[in-house]
Amino acid sequence: MDELFAPDFVRHDPGREIHGTTENRQFIKGLRAAFPDLRFTILDQVAEGDKVAVRYRFQGTHLGDFQGMPPTRKQVAYSGILIYRIANGRIAEQWTEIDLLGFLKQLGVSRAAES
Numbered sequence: 001m002d003e004l005f006a007p008d009f010v011r012h013d014p015g016r017e018i019h020g021t022t023e024n025r026q027f028i029k030g031l032r033a034a035f036p037d038l039r040f041t042i043l044d045q046v047a048e049g050d051k052v053a054v055r056y057r058f059q060g061t062h063l064g065d066f067q068g069m070p071p072t073r074k075q076v077a078y079s080g081i082l083i084y085r086i087a088n089g090r091i092a093e094q095w096t097e098i099d100l101l102g103f104l105k106q107l108g109v110s111r112a113a114e115s
Contacts, residue, residue: 001025006090013096030067035060035076043079052084058098062107069109076106 001021011018011027018024032038038060046053059077062069080098084091 001028004091006087006092009090009092009094011094011096014098014100034062034064034066034069034071036063037061050086052086054082054084056080056082069107072107074107076103078103078106 001024005021005024007021009019009021009024011024018027038058041057041059042054043057044053044055057077057079059075061075062072064071078099080096082097083095085093
């Protein structure tokens, strides 16, 4: 983590920001604990200037607590886009775009998309 991310790294996720490698490490540990079989597949990657865009697919089984949600044992999959800003050879900033509603629906948390 310390080799890839700048110490003042900022992650812009839907509804929140994560600051620094310590917070980012905690988030990733929580994600891995909640989805121990998680798998990210890179579908496309494009770089220009100081930015790298990645279109990816996430798959995993919800087997642990995730941000206050108890395990549902459901398999989930979604696609997303990450945009990284690189500075001095490290990731300085990340913007995350995911199908959050679709993800929550798969977990059974949101029924809004069904109406």
